[in-house]
Amino acid sequence: MTKALIISGGIAGAVTAMALRKAGIASEIFEAYPTGADDVGAFLVVFANGLEALRVIDAQAPVVEHSFPAQRVALIGSDGARLGERPIAGTEQGTGLGPRTLRRATLYQVLHTEAARRGIAVRHGKRLTGAETVRTADGERVVATFADGSRAEGDLLIGADGLHSVTRTLIDPAAPKPRYTGQNTVCGYTRDADVALPSDTYTMIHGKRAFVGCTRAPDGEIWWFANIPGTELDRAHPSAAAPRVWRERLAGLLADDGTPAAAIVRATDDHRIVASNAYDLASTPTWHTDTMVVLGDAAHAAAPNAAQGASMAIEDGIVLAKCLRDHPEPRRAFVAYEQLRRERVEKVVAASAGLARRIASGTADGRPARPDGAGRGGPEADNNWLTGYRIEW
Template sequence: MTKALIIGGGIAGAVTAMALHKAGIEAEIFESYPTGADDAGAFLVVFANGLEALRVIDAQGPVLEHSFPARQVQLISDRGDLLGERPIAGTGQGPGPRTLRRATLYRVLHAEAARRGIAVRHGKRLVATEPVPRADGTGVAAVFADGTRAEGDLLIGADGLHSVTRSLIDPAAPRPRYTGQNTVCGYSRHTLDADRPPHPETYTMIFGKQAFFGCTRAPDGEVWWFANVPGPEFDRADPGSPAGWRRRVAGLFEEDDTPAAALVHAGGDRVIASNSYDLATIPTWHTDTMVVIGDAAHAAAPNAAQGASMAIEDGVVLAKCLRDRPDPRSAFTAYEELRRERVEKVVAASAGMARRTAMGPAGRQQPEPGTPRAGGGGDGADGDNWLTDYRITW
C-alpha cells in the first residue's frame, strides 16, 4: 500500500489524511507543535463549499456540531447607516457558512482522524528530505529537527504559509507578501440595544472611517469580532499585548457612530493579532515525490474568509487524484490542473477586497461583488456562484 507522509497537522493536513484513508492510502501526520496547537489563531468561517468537501469524506458532522450558522451579511457605514443586506452565498443549498474557533476546528478534525486510526506525531519539525531508492521507484524520507526521520512513497506539505516543504521543492519559490494590514480578532460580552447589530445568524460589516470591522453573535450571546487594521508588519514572535491591541483597534472606531468601539472596549484579554499575508502564485507545486497544498501552495488575504474551505477542498481533491492515478507524479499533475486556476482566482478576489478596505471611506463602502464578505459567490459577470457552488464528485 502507498504511504503518504503529511507535514503539518492543521486543517489541510488532517483533512488530507482522512481523505487518503477513505481512498485506501495510508497516511501519517507530522506536526511541529509539541501539542495539538489548540491555541493557534482566533476564529474562522467554513463556507458551503468547504462543508460539502468535508461531507465527501464523512467529516462534516463534527464541524456542524461545534459551530454556529450565519445566513446573511449586513453592511453599515461609519455613520451607522444601513448600506444593504443580502444572504450569504450557499445558505439555500444545505448548511450555510459555519463559524467556529480555529482551535475547535483543529480539535474536532484531529479527534475524527484519531477515530479512524490515523497517527499524528507531534514535535516533528521538518528540516530536510532525502530520496529513498526502491525497486518499484523512488520514495522519500522526511528528516526532522530532533534527528528522527520517516520514510514513505510521497510527502505532502500541508505546513502552511511559511512552508518548509515549499522551499524544499523550490528554493527560489516566492515568499508570502505582507498586505499592509493586521487582522485583529476578539470576543465581547457587551450588552447592546436590541435594535443594534450584530444580530443572530448575521455578519455585520462596518466600513469605518479608518478601518474595517466585522462581527457576529454566537448562540450564547457573545459577540465575535475582527478588524482589518492598516499598519506595519510586526514581529510574529512578539505581537504585542492584548490590551495594547484593544486600545489601538477601539481608537480607530471612536469617531464612528457604530457599535464597533464599544464592542472592542468591552472585550477581555482574548484579543489575537496577526499579520495579513497572501501568496498569489508559485511556479512549482510538486516534484516526483513531494507536493504542497493549502496555504503552502496558495494563500489568500483573510478578507474572503476562504482559507479553511480552500484547504479542505485541496485535501479531498488530492486524495482522489492519488487514488485514481498510477503514480504520485501523475496524481500531483492532475491535482494541480484541477486546483490552480480556482485557488488563484480566490487569492485575487480576496486581494481585491483587501484593497477596497484600505482605499478610504469611499472605496471601503463599495463591497466587492461576488465575494463572501459581500454575501455573494458570483464573479460579477455571469452571476454564477463559482465560489460556494464548487462540488467534488468522489
C-alpha cells in the same frame, strides 16, 4: 500499499489524511508542535464549498455540531446608516450549509478527533528539516528528516505545513515567500457590549479608518474582527504588544464613526483580544516534484478578507486524494491535482487581494466587494463559482 507522509497536522493535514484513507492510501501525520491547536484566539468561517467537501469524507457533521451559522450579511456605513442586507452565498435554509463560524482551535480539535477515531497516526514534535528521494528495488521513495534527528520513509510527501512552508522550499528553493499585505487582523470576543446585533447575521461595518465585522453567537457572545493598517508583527511573538494597546488603538480609529464598533471593541477584555499579520501568496510556480507536493497555504494563500483559507485547504486535500486514487504514480497524480486546482485557488487569492485593497482604501463603503467572504473581510456576494464548487468523488 502506498504510504504518504503528511507534514503538519493542521486543518489541511487532518483532512488530507482522512481523504487518503477513503481512497485506500495509508498516511501518517508529522506535526511540528507538541500539541497543535495554535492560534487559539482566532476564529474562522467554513463556507458551503468547504462543508460540501467535508461531506465527501463524512466529516461535515462534527464541524457543523461545533459551530454556528449565519444566513445573511448586513452592511453599515461609517455614519451608522444601514446600507443593505443580503443572503450569504451558498446558504440553504435547514441544510446546515455555510457559513459556519468556529474558533480555529475548535476546527483543529474536531478534525483531529475524527482522524484519530479513524485510526490515523499523528506524530507530534516532528519539525521537518529536509527530504530526499531515494531509489530502491521497489521504485522511488522519499525520506523525511526532522529536527529531533528522526527520519520517516514513504512513497510520497505532502506538505500541508502552512504559509511559511518548509516543504515548499524543499521542492523549489527559489519559491516566492508570502507577502505581508500591510494589514494587521485583530479579533476578540465580548459578552459585555450593550449593542443590538441581529442573530444569524454578519454585520460588516465600513468605518472611516478601519473595517470591522461582527456576529452574535447563539449564547449571546459577540465575535468580532477588524482589519487595520500596520507594520508586520514579529512572527515568533505576534502578540507581543499588550492586548489593551490593540484595543485602545482600534477603538481610537473607530471613535469618530457613528457605529457600534468602538463600543464593541472597548467592551472586550484584554485576555480576549488577539492580533496577527495578514499575508498572501499569489502564485507558487512549482507545486511538486516526483515525490513531494504542497497544498493549502503552503501552495497558495489568500489575504484573509475572503475567509476562504480553510475551505480551500479542505478542497485541496480531497482533490489530491482523489487524484492519487486515480493515478497510482505520484507524479501523474500531482500533475492532475495541479490542473484541477491552480486556476481556482489563484482566482480566490486575486479576488481576496482586491477586496483587501478596496477595504483599505475605503472604496468598499456601501459597495460590497466580491468574492463571498467572512471572518476577516466580509460575506458579501453571491458568486456561485466560489461557494457552489463541488467535488465529485
